[in-house]
Amino acid sequence: MSAHSSDPSQALDAILQRHGRDPTRLLQILIDAQDIEGWLPAPLLTRIAGALVLPRARVEGVAGFYSFLHTRPVGRYRVLFSDNITDRMLGNAELLDALCRKLWIEPGHLSEDGLVSVTTTSCTGLCDQGPAMLVNGRAIGQLSHRRINEIAELIRQQRPLDLWPTEYFQVDDNIRRRDALLGLDMAPGAALQAAVARGRDGWLAEMQASNLRGRGGAGFATAVKWASAKNAPGAPKVVVCNADEGEPGTFKDRVLLNSFADLVFEGMSLAAWAVGASQGFLYLRGEYRYLRPQLEAVLARRRAAGLLGKAILGQAGFDFDIDIHLGAGAYVCGEESALIESLEGKRGTPRIRPPFPVTKGYLGRPTVVNNVETLAKTCLIALGGGEAFAATGTAQSAGTKLLSISGDCASPGIYEYPFGVPISRVLEDCGASDTQAVQVGGASGICLAGYEFQRRIAYEDVPTAGAFMIFDGTRDLFEVARAFVHFFAHESCGFCTPCRVGTALLKGFMDKLADGHGAQADLADIDWLDRLLKNASHCGLGSAAPNPVIDTLQKFRPAYERRLVSLDFEPAFDLDAALAEARQLTGRDDHCAHLKTHEEEEK
Amino acid sequence: MTKQFLLDGQPVPFDDGQTILEAARKAGHYIPSLCWNKDFPPHGSCKLCVVKAAGRHVSACATPAKEGWEVESNTPEINGERRALLQMLFVEGNHFCPSCEKSGNCELQALAYEYEVLTPRFRHFFPDRPVDASHPDVLLDFNRCIFCELCVRASREIDGKSVFALTGRGIGKHLVVNAESGRLGDTDFAATDAAARICPVGVILPKGKGFAVPIGERVFDVATIRSKTLKESS
Ligand SMILES: Cc1cc2nc3c(=O)[nH]c(=O)nc-3n(C[C@H](O)[C@H](O)[C@H](O)COP(=O)(O)O)c2cc1C
Ligand code: SF4
Ligand code: SF4
Ligand code: FES
Ligand code: FES
Numbered sequence: 126m127s128a129h130s131s132d133p134s135q136a137l138d139a140i141l142q143r144h145g146r147d148p149t150r151l152l153q154i155l156i157d158a159q160d161i162e163g164w165l166p167a168p169l170l171t172r173i174a175g176a177l178v179l180p181r182a183r184v185e186g187v188a189g190f191y192s193f194l195h196t197r198p199v200g201r202y203r204v205l206f207s208d209n210i211t212d213r214m215l216g217n218a219e220l221l222d223a224l225c226r227k228l229w230i231e232p233g234h235l236s237e238d239g240l241v242s243v244t245t246t247s248c249t250g251l252c253d254q255g256p257a258m259l260v261n262g263r264a265i266g267q268l269s270h271r272r273i274n275e276i277a278e279l280i281r282q283q284r285p286l287d288l289w290p291t292e293y294f295q296v297d298d299n300i301r302r303r304d305a306l307l308g309l310d311m312a313p314g315a316a317l318q319a320a321v322a323r324g325r326d327g328w329l330a331e332m333q334a335s336n337l338r339g340r341g342g343a344g345f346a347t348a349v350k351w352a353s354a355k356n357a358p359g360a361p362k363v364v365v366c367n368a369d370e371g372e373p374g375t376f377k378d379r380v381l382l383n384s385f386a387d388l389v390f391e392g393m394s395l396a397a398w399a400v401g402a403s404q405g406f407l408y409l410r411g412e413y414r415y416l417r418p419q420l421e422a423v424l425a426r427r428r429a430a431g432l433l434g435k436a437i438l439g440q441a442g443f444d445f446d447i448d449i450h451l452g453a454g455a456y457v458c459g460e461e462s463a464l465i466e467s468l469e470g471k472r473g474t475p476r477i478r479p480p481f482p483v484t485k486g487y488l489g490r491p492t493v494v495n496n497v498e499t500l501a502k503t504c505l506i507a508l509g510g511g512e513a514f515a516a517t518g519t520a521q522s523a524g525t526k527l528l529s530i531s532g533d534c535a536s537p538g539i540y541e542y543p544f545g546v547p548i549s550r551v552l553e554d555c556g557a558s559d560t561q562a563v564q565v566g567g568a569s570g571i572c573l574a575g576y577e578f579q580r581r582i583a584y585e586d587v588p589t590a591g592a593f594m595i596f597d598g599t600r601d602l603f604e605v606a607r608a609f610v611h612f613f614a615h616e617s618c619g620f621c622t623p624c625r626v627g628t629a630l631l632k633g634f635m636d637k638l639a640d641g642h643g644a645q646a647d648l649a650d651i652d653w654l655d656r657l658l659k660n661a662s663h664c665g666l667g668s669a670a671p672n673p674v675i676d677t678l679q680k681f682r683p684a685y686e687r688r689l690v691s692l693d694f695e696p697a698f699d700l701d702a703a704l705a706e707a708r709q710l711t712g713r714d715d716h717c718a719h720l721k722t723h724e725e726e727e728k
Numbered sequence: 729m730t731k732q733f734l735l736d737g738q739p740v741p742f743d744d745g746q747t748i749l750e751a752a753r754k755a756g757h758y759i760p761s762l763c764w765n766k767d768f769p770p771h772g773s774c775k776l777c778v779v780k781a782a783g784r785h786v787s788a789c790a791t792p793a794k795e796g797w798e799v800e801s802n803t804p805e806i807n808g809e810r811r812a813l814l815q816m817l818f819v820e821g822n823h824f825c826p827s828c829e830k831s832g833n834c835e836l837q838a839l840a841y842e843y844e845v846l847t848p849r850f851r852h853f854f855p856d857r858p859v860d861a862s863h864p865d866v867l868l869d870f871n872r873c874i875f876c877e878l879c880v881r882a883s884r885e886i887d888g889k890s891v892f893a894l895t896g897r898g899i900g901k902h903l904v905v906n907a908e909s910g911r912l913g914d915t916d917f918a919a920t921d922a923a924a925r926i927c928p929v930g931v932i933l934p935k936g937k938g939f940a941v942p943i944g945e946r947v948f949d950v951a952t953i954r955s956k957t958l959k960e961s962s
Contacts, residue, residue: 182893185893619899
């Protein structure tokens, strides 16, 4: 919101100054510059381009990529309803309509006085306390009709956000089950001390013995990644903590950053020690911007304690510091090479791989990208040794996993389990009943039906980045899949043909079915698109986009077939409905003013 | 001995670092492309060059060849995928070939003939993309853009101007020019720029020179894109 009363051009100069007019900080500059007027007017982009000596078109290219950057005016109060399936199940659509009615505005449109705009955004990571929204970037959960009424009133009164009731902005951790990681009470620096005592190689050997695998989704062996970056030529080396957490239904990194930030930063330092890195980034998703001040405070404390900076713990040559970079509403920036592009101030388009980031990452330097949870886990290994870590979990999945549980259950929140835990046990612990399906691993994960609840959470069985969304017998799995398809279409970066066009087409097919115009032929086309997306996409977003449809078509096919009109082909277009306006204008409604549909003709 | 891989069962020699696409074409085997151009590093966006290498789909233009690989390209499965990708490119833009100045010289159109695209197959998006006629010598018809970024790259790397860039994302991605007004006439673009001649489809068109070569005598009227490409890469 435009809290700045000062001259906008002075405000911009201060921002440019703060970022050293560094073109690699373009995204950070745009995020800050947007705070001046709430959006990015064309002349502002021109000025930024001039100051950074970048082509203006490139600046416009970046500004247009991120959904939290606005090149058109938005409300002084910008309300974004989180639109994950779990928010939908908790009635977010009704709340959005209620708020719009109260404020006399239409969803997606700016009010005439420029006061407020209301629309939706992808999952904001508050699924355990939804329905949720962001107001000018600040998260509010547990929305109810009552709260919506109050918010409408506060907006009408133009009350500054800082004067809104503080309990609105309270985000709970909701930790329900603790194991090794969440039960750890570590003095900052203890793990780093232990690793430094072992020497760089000794520490990497412990990591190798631990069999730790990445918790961000792909499950790559962490020690192998670190060793590659260590052995790759080029300097200074870089460690990136991936805190983009965009996978719908995932919120465990939010909790780690909120209450275990020391473990996360210590993990980054442990990685830096192993690979010889001197530069660190925490890439924080824009939705978690509210965590930034407290994270900066932790960093400052660690600097003061000699755990960041030069000659860390007295080791000559162990220099490492961490900078926080914000994302701005782009799920694809969780993909490591897109994340690196974004860190360099560019559009978040995934790179061609190879080369992989471990050899050519940030600014072409060897770069380790690890998930928040992966890095936190390395503290356990430094403290207790690799073998002890490897002894827990299952053969191919050492250690524990944090699950972000939401949807139809009594106690949504964070649950830490050793790998190998059966789905049924998790369902029991969180108080789920009459469970029809569980979506494990988010929109790009796997949808499990009842007959699969004996399967186990582990890389070798049901792998997951942590999302665990529960659907009971009252839920419609077609609508679940449709919500995820909408998500992927919204989040496709648009770089490659199959994903850019394919996700939009798939969305069209799902909407056609939802509108009651589906035919058997559409299911065949959906199958075909699914395969093309899987095969030909440039990155994991496109290849995972069809997963929810593939799974639900296979396991819950009646949810689709129910929606088909029993024809081989049915146009998406309703000829008769298209004439409605003409009928209204001419005041006719006789049968000659109607076009027959096939079915009626057959009768 | 030189290294080789098998393309649809036939041995193809390659040098270290050479991509599947380059090696194949050099040896006289056609793999299609749209966003690839020999003067630039691979882009990897159109996916027309998709092949199956050792059982996995990869972009031939961006994947270095490997000794002993078995690569499938001219198969019903892969050609079917290429046809679908072409259909996707057609429906996401507005392509009215009969009234397009580029018709007959257009690589998208030529590939559609090559891969027997007989129907649009998918629903049309009919996007609203106004043309830009502000420049005295060059017309921009965004309706036909396939986002290969060749103009972006040529303007930046050859002309040293950066007249073009992409903005938006997903299906809303679109081309913009380097001016606050958004008009090509307000940039330093010139008809003599490399970027003015590189567009594989009919977006960047010279003004005042319509239909100089009659339909029927144009590049792909007299040679298929396959034969033309192979001739150029041998
Ligand atoms: C579309 C897409 C989104 C991703 N989002 C995330 C994310 O939000 N957080 C994350 O840690 N990894 C994400 N990943 C995985 C990363 O590319 C990468 O594998 C991971 O950060 C590596 O860390 P790890 O080895 O510690 O798991 C995503 C991958 C794709 C393809
Ligand atoms: S698969 Fe989708 S997200 Fe990934 S590069 Fe292609 S368009 Fe972008
Ligand atoms: S205008 Fe032409 S060259 Fe430029 S991106 Fe579009 S299709 Fe490619
Ligand atoms: S030619 Fe290979 S992706 Fe376009
Ligand atoms: S004929 Fe291909 S773009 Fe005009």
